[in-house]
Amino acid sequence: MIQLRNITKSFGTLEVLRGIDLDIQKGEVVSIVGPSGAGKTTLLQIMGTLDKPDKGTVVFDDLDVNSLSQKKLSEFRNRHIGFVFQFHQLLPEFTALENIMIPAFIGGSGKREASQRAMELLEFMGLQDRASHKPNELSGGEKQRVAVARALVNKPTVVMADEPSGSLDSANKEELHRLFFALREQYGQTFVIVTHDEALAAMTDRTIHLKDGAIENTTSILNP
Numbered sequence: 196m197i198q199l200r201n202i203t204k205s206f207g208t209l210e211v212l213r214g215i216d217l218d219i220q221k222g223e224v225v226s227i228v229g230p231s232g233a234g235k236t237t238l239l240q241i242m243g244t245l246d247k248p249d250k251g252t253v254v255f256d257d258l259d260v261n262s263l264s265q266k267k268l269s270e271f272r273n274r275h276i277g278f279v280f281q282f283h284q285l286l287p288e289f290t291a292l293e294n295i296m297i298p299a300f301i302g303g304s305g306k307r308e309a310s311q312r313a314m315e316l317l318e319f320m321g322l323q324d325r326a327s328h329k330p331n332e333l334s335g336g337e338k339q340r341v342a343v344a345r346a347l348v349n350k351p352t353v354v355m356a357d358e359p360s361g362s363l364d365s366a367n368k369e370e371l372h373r374l375f376f377a378l379r380e381q382y383g384q385t386f387v388i389v390t391h392d393e394a395l396a397a398m399t400d401r402t403i404h405l406k407d408g409a410i411e412n413t414t415s416i417l418n419p
Contacts (some may be wrong), residue, residue, distance in 0.1 A: 199216060199322070228391070228393075228396050233408065247261060248366075278346055290329055320344055336367030
C-alpha cells in the first residue's frame, strides 16, 4: 500500500535518513522505534507528506506523491492520511464534535455528513456524552481519543501517530493502545506509530528499529 524507496534526508551537514526502504501493508499496525535522533519523526513526516526527501520515492497505491503539486498534495493528505500527535492539538474554542468535523469540512463534506461521521466516531470511542464539551472540560485521555477521532473522520488510508501516548498516564496509555487495535478490527485501519513505549511496540504487528538514520532491523509478532 505504501512504498518508500531509498529515502534520504539531511538538514545542513546532518544526515538524518540514509537510504530507507520500507513497505506498509493495508491493515497493518506498525511501530517505529529507536533512540532520540535516529530519524523516526523525520521518516514519519516524509511518509505522511508533511516533508519531502532529498532523494527517493514515496508511493501510495502506485501514486508517487512527490510528483503532486502543493495543492494536490494537500488534498491527497486530507483525504488519505490522518495524524495523531503527542499533544492532542485540539482547538480550544471548539467542542469535541466540532474539532472532529474540521478535517471533513476541509475535505468538502457538508455539515450533516460531517456531524454524523464525527458522532459515529465519538460513540465508538465511548465519548458521545462529551460531544458538546470543549477541550478544557475533557481529561487527557478523552482529549487524545477525540484527536484520534479527528484523524479518522475522512476515513483515511493510514493513520500516522507520533508518540501518541507520550503525554498520558499509564491507564490512559493502555486504553489508547487498545483503541488502535479496536479501530483496526472495526474499520480495517492501518497505523504507523512512532513510539518510545515498549509495551505499545510489543503489541504491533511489526516493529521497525531505526538507528543513525537507517533501519537496523525489523521484528514482528510472528517472526520476532
